[in-house]
Amino acid sequence: MGAREKVRNMRRYPVEGPNALWQLYRTVSPWKGVKNFIFIQIARYCPVLSLKNWIYRHILGMKVGDHTAFGLMVMVDVFFPELITIGRNSVIGYNTTILAHEYLIKEYRLGEVNIGSEVMIGANTTILPGITIGDGAVIAAGSIVHKDVAAGTFVGGNPLRVLERHSQEERSSNL
Template sequence: MTDNPDVTADNSRSRHDRIRRHPTPGVRNSLAHWTSAKHPLRVALNYLFVWFARISPSLRLRRWCLRRLGVTVEPGVSWGLEATPDVFWPELITMEKHAIVGYDATLLCHEFLQDEYRTGEIVVGERAMIGAGAIVLPGVEIGADASVAANSLVTRDVEPGTTVAGVPARKMGGGSESQSESQSESQSRIRDRNQTECTADQKRTEWGEAGVAGGDNGNGNGSGDAEENEESSNA
């Protein structure tokens, strides 16, 4: 049992616990109802600021545009060229001190599905780094000093100080899974080496026995030949 209902028994962390679900009526998919989710004029204005934030050569201007969108931008944040914040709900993004979002990365705070749309906050921790082309999904928290490799799809929280990569992104070296895999590989190599040594010893033993047997046969034949030669001489 745990006092915190958001923490499961295996201590896993899920973004789905923090996502808000908004059912939509009728048979049409939720994207068809986007004007009910967000006013079109608000989305149009957001898009204008997103466009400037993507193409501006000035880092200061990019930060200013992000703040106008409602993004929480703490001191020292760096926002790369072509990087895209969520157009519908940019106010759900928090960038902590000295965080970096790389070139063409995307931070999505919403998902339009068939029968509902979902929204969730994204938190990029202090000094965390998001690589070029990476995509972060709603509800994800990226811990302090964590790193997301380029072109990764982040579907779950990233622990502080760790590096994730891939689609979906998974923890790289230093994690328990990586250690277990390394231990298994080491044990496998040891077993293979021991088996090879045992096979070699067995072969050497067989060769040695074969040599001894051959020597015995040679000695026997030699004695017989000597005896035959002696009999022939006596005759």
């Protein structure tokens, strides 16, 4: 077996009693959950990219760079969207899910998601909490992003693996 991969950057919170999801509203206001759910659903179906970004920035508290485009049906974390940062001029593909939390049996975990600038994320991708995706990375459609992705890297699959890597000079010449 090769070198152990870096564990996702997450904070762990143990719980006692019923599973952590059953105790959800001890960690998140039910009103925050309802408000976020309603506005996320509006943004998922909204065809106006600037309005989507306004909702993400001003109502959900996400950090979203200029000209970032969210495809139809993108699902951002309902309970902790403020833990999501996306750089400028990135594309988040159709039906992608971006999570910043995990509720398990004996604990829940929170992790910031940082997606760089000029990142392309293919349709139906799931990004798990605590992940960093570097500038210029490309994520193939249908991938599960369970580990960090270096800048300029093309990755895909489940489990996620490197498909191709470009230097900064190669990325600049392709623009």
